[in-house]
Amino acid sequence: MTLEEKVIKLIVDQLDVTKEQCVLEASFIDDLGADSLDIVELLMEMEEAFGVEIKDEELEKIVTIKDVIDFLKQKGVN
Amino acid sequence: MKRRVVVTGLGALTPLGNSVNQTWESAVTGKSGIGPITKFDSSSYKSQIAGEIKNFDPAQFVNKQEIRRYDDFILYAIASSEMAMADAKLTIGPELSERTGVIIGSAIGGLATIEEEIELLLNHNNPRKIPTFMVPAILANSASGNVSIRFGAKGPINCAVTACAAGTSAIGDAYKTIVYGDADIMITGGVEAAITRMAVGGFSAMRALSQRNDEPQKASRPFDKDRDGFVIAEGCGIIILEELSVALNRGARIYAELVGYGCTSDAYHVAAPPPGHEGAARSMRIAIKEAGLNPEDIDYINAHGTSTPLNDLYETQAINFLFGEHVKKLMVSSTKSMTGHMLGATGGVEAIFAVKSLHENIIPPTINLDNPGEECNLDYVPNVSRRKEINTAMSNTFGFGGVNAVLLFKKYSESPVSEE
Numbered sequence: 202m203t204l205e206e207k208v209i210k211l212i213v214d215q216l217d218v219t220k221e222q223c224v225l226e227a228s229f230i231d232d233l234g235a236d237s238l239d240i241v242e243l244l245m246e247m248e249e250a251f252g253v254e255i256k257d258e259e260l261e262k263i264v265t266i267k268d269v270i271d272f273l274k275q276k277g278v279n
Numbered sequence: 280m281k282r283r284v285v286v287t288g289l290g291a292l293t294p295l296g297n298s299v300n301q302t303w304e305s306a307v308t309g310k311s312g313i314g315p316i317t318k319f320d321s322s323s324y325k326s327q328i329a330g331e332i333k334n335f336d337p338a339q340f341v342n343k344q345e346i347r348r349y350d351d352f353i354l355y356a357i358a359s360s361e362m363a364m365a366d367a368k369l370t371i372g373p374e375l376s377e378r379t380g381v382i383i384g385s386a387i388g389g390l391a392t393i394e395e396e397i398e399l400l401l402n403h404n405n406p407r408k409i410p411t412f413m414v415p416a417i418l419a420n421s422a423s424g425n426v427s428i429r430f431g432a433k434g435p436i437n438c439a440v441t442a443c444a445a446g447t448s449a450i451g452d453a454y455k456t457i458v459y460g461d462a463d464i465m466i467t468g469g470v471e472a473a474i475t476r477m478a479v480g481g482f483s484a485m486r487a488l489s490q491r492n493d494e495p496q497k498a499s500r501p502f503d504k505d506r507d508g509f510v511i512a513e514g515c516g517i518i519i520l521e522e523l524s525v526a527l528n529r530g531a532r533i534y535a536e537l538v539g540y541g542c543t544s545d546a547y548h549v550a551a552p553p554p555g556h557e558g559a560a561r562s563m564r565i566a567i568k569e570a571g572l573n574p575e576d577i578d579y580i581n582a583h584g585t586s587t588p589l590n591d592l593y594e595t596q597a598i599n600f601l602f603g604e605h606v607k608k609l610m611v612s613s614t615k616s617m618t619g620h621m622l623g624a625t626g627g628v629e630a631i632f633a634v635k636s637l638h639e640n641i642i643p644p645t646i647n648l649d650n651p652g653e654e655c656n657l658d659y660v661p662n663v664s665r666r667k668e669i670n671t672a673m674s675n676t677f678g679f680g681g682v683n684a685v686l687l688f689k690k691y692s693e694s695p696v697s698e699e
Contacts, residue, residue, distance in 0.1 A: 217342045242348075242411035 204279055208270055211250060215243045225267040244269075251278045284457045285691055287531040288367025288519030289631050290359040290468075294330030294512050294618050298362060302628070303635050306617055306643040307664040311496035313510050313619050318474050326488035328495040329474045330512025330619030348412040349425070350389030351472035355515040355624075356422035357429060360466055364430060367519040367531060369464070371430050378463040380434035381427045382453045383470055383517070384445030386623030386678070388419030390473045422470050434462040439623075442678030443583075445469050446516060446626025447686055451540035453520055454686075463525045468517035468627030479511060485550060487587060499620075500647035501584035501613035502591045502655040509585040512619030516627025518634070535637045535672075535688045538572070541565030545681035552677060556593035559583075560601040562683035563673065570671075570687050575605045577687075578669035579642055581633045582659075583677045584613025585620050588652075594675065595655050610667070612660040616646040626676040626684065633672040633688050640668050 202210070209223045218233050229235040235243070240263065244255050247269065253276045263269055291298065294312025295305035305312065312330045321327040332355070337346050340358040360383075364370075371379050396413055400406065415421050420438035427436055435456050439448035446469020453467035482488045489508040491498035499510040526533060541562035547553045567574060583594055591613075602609055614632050621628055636642050641664055648661040674686045 215344070215347075217344045238411055239344075245407075245411060248407075 204273060205270055207250070208247070208266065208273070211246055212243065212266065215246055223266055225270070226265055228265050247273070253278060282458050282460060283523035284454050284520050284537045285523050285526050286518050286534040286537060286634050286688070287521050287526050288363040288369060289534065289634065290361065290363030290366060290517045291515060291628055291631055292332050292335060292355050292359055293514040293516070293621070293628055294332060297332065297335055299366070299631060299635070306614055306632065307641050309617070309644050309646045309662060309664065311499070311617050311646060312512070313495045313498055315495060316474060316479070319476055321479065324479050325483045325490050326479055326511070327492045328489070328498055328510055330510060330514070330621065331474060332513055348416055349421070350392040350416045352385055352389060352470050353416070353421050353425050355472055356383050356470040356517070357425055359468070359470070359515040359517040360426045360429070363466065363517040363519050369519060371432055375464060376431050376433045378434055379430070379432040379466070380436055380453070380456055380462040381423045381432050381466045382437045382439065382449045382456070383422040383426060383468055384439035384441065384449035384623050384626065385419045385422055385470050386440065386442045386445050387471065387473045387478065388421070389417035390478060391475045392416045394475055394477055426466055430466065432466060441682045441684065442680055443620065443622050443625055444676045444678030444682040444684040445623035446628070446630065447674065447676040447684035448542065448626070448682065450518065450626060450630055450686055451542060451684055454537050454540050457520055457522050463522045465520040466517060467520060468515065468630070469624040470515040470627065471622040471624040472513045473622060474511055474513050482511060489586065497647050499586045499616050501582070501586045501616050501645055502595070502651055502659050503648050504650045504652040506586045506588060506591060506652065508587055509615070510619035512621045514618065514621035514624040514628050516624060516629070516631045518627070518630055533691045535634045536691045537686065538570035538689045539566035539687035540569065541685040543683045545683065547681055549681070550679050551589055552593045554593060554596070555600065556597040558681065558683045559594060559675065559677060560597040562685040563597070563601055563675065566673065566685045566687040570689065572671065574602045577602070577609060577671050577673055579633070579636055579672045580609065580611045581629045581636070581672065581674045582611050582613045583675045584615050584645065586615060590677065591652065592654055595657055598657060606657055609658065610642050610660050610665065611657045612643055612645045614643050616648070626674065629674045629676065630686055633674040633686070637669060637672045637688055637690050641666050642669070
């Protein structure tokens with residue numbers, strides 16, 4: 202499974218959305234119906250799954266699915 | 280004239296079944312819902328039996344996000360409220376939204392979640408592991424909160440946490456909310472999901488639980504001479520209350536009228552009732568008086584009847600004191616003999632038993648009543664349900680902290696019960 206597939210699988214499991222909704226440009230709030238706490242919860246799952254730590258100020262910059270994948274790559278996850 | 284309040288919808292999850300119909304069917308046939316505890320390994324506990332809800336599938340009612348986030352007590356409340364609203368054929372449109380409120384009681388809230396999260400926190404010594412939604416998962420008022428969100432109920436909201444009387448306190452307060460004109464419709468009742476290590480261990484430490492582990496179905500035996508404590512259980516009972524004209528205007532089916540609520544405190548002891556249980560008698564008297572009735576008008580009492588030595592004796596004394604000679608005609612049964620003691624849910628579920636007994640003219644029995652205990656001299660409807668036309672049904676529940684809460688239901692008839 203690629204990093205992108207893994208991330209999207211986690212999003213589908215966490216946010217009551219379908220795989221088809223999870224295009225890279227999808228915004229968590231505008232397109233996937235999430236609120237700010239949904240995003241916090243989701244990113245905590247990402248921390249757990251990928252063994253990284255996301256700081257609160259980094260969290261604020263994450264808007265789309267692509268932002269998550271880019272962030273994880275930056276942290277050396279692939 | 281006083282605003283009248285009627286019951287138009289019922290929903291329940293209990294150890295006897297995952298709907299009101301299944302629960303009622305089991306109760307009138309005298310089935311026990313008690314078995315060995317499956318929720319955790321209870322082998323080192325004194326009490327190893329409980330009334331658990333079986334085969335509940337939350338996915339029928341909520342999405343996977345809600346299942347993951349919320350404690351069972353919230354899921355039970357949402358599911359039972361869905362069933363009650365469907366039963367009442369009620370949808371809350373914009374015109375009803377601000378006139379509809381929610382009060383669902385719970386003794387302990389999300390105890391199972393609290394225990395799991397404390398264990399994780401201590402094991403990992405890492406507060407970052409605490410889930411984002413832990414706090415709203417454990418708060419006792421999250422049952423009311425989630426139900427109000429689901430149905431768009433924007434009127435008064437509250438949560439009674441009066442221990443084992445919580446469901447009754449909630450319904451009593453919801454009733455008054457409608458009587459005082461603050462709302463026209465209330466979604467109300469009680470819920471509990473606390474068959475956990477802490478609760479079973481804690482009640483055992485108080486010597487409150489039955490230890491009849493080898494005969495689970497015979498362990499809850501209210502008023503019997505061999506009773507040795509209550510059997511912990513879980514459940515949810517939700518009823519829809521409506522102001523009479525609102526119910527009539529939409530052509531709702533009316534199960535019964537709620538005509539009185541009595542609430543008193545023992546001011547005596549945090550856990551034990553006093554001999555004679557004066558506060559319980561006073562609570563029943565207040566409910567009867569509010570209804571404009573006399574003790575002789577009461578046909579059936581769904582007793583608190585926990586199967587503890589003290590409660591059953593003192594509740595019997597209180598009933599004898601208040602009703603005098605009338606006890607010869609009065610039926611008193613404890614459905615806890617079948618459900619076990621659902622703690623904060625018990626008032627919700629037993630209100631449903633009282634309403635159903637009025638609506639169906641069947642009195643559910645007290646099972647396991649082989650030899651009445653000393654001074655237990657009432658007609659407890661032993662072991663077999665009874666078909667009898669009744670006009671009034673009372674529900675008693677008492678809680679730690681000295682709470683005595685009593686609801687009085689009456690068959691609905693057009694003429695008002697009271698001209699106050």
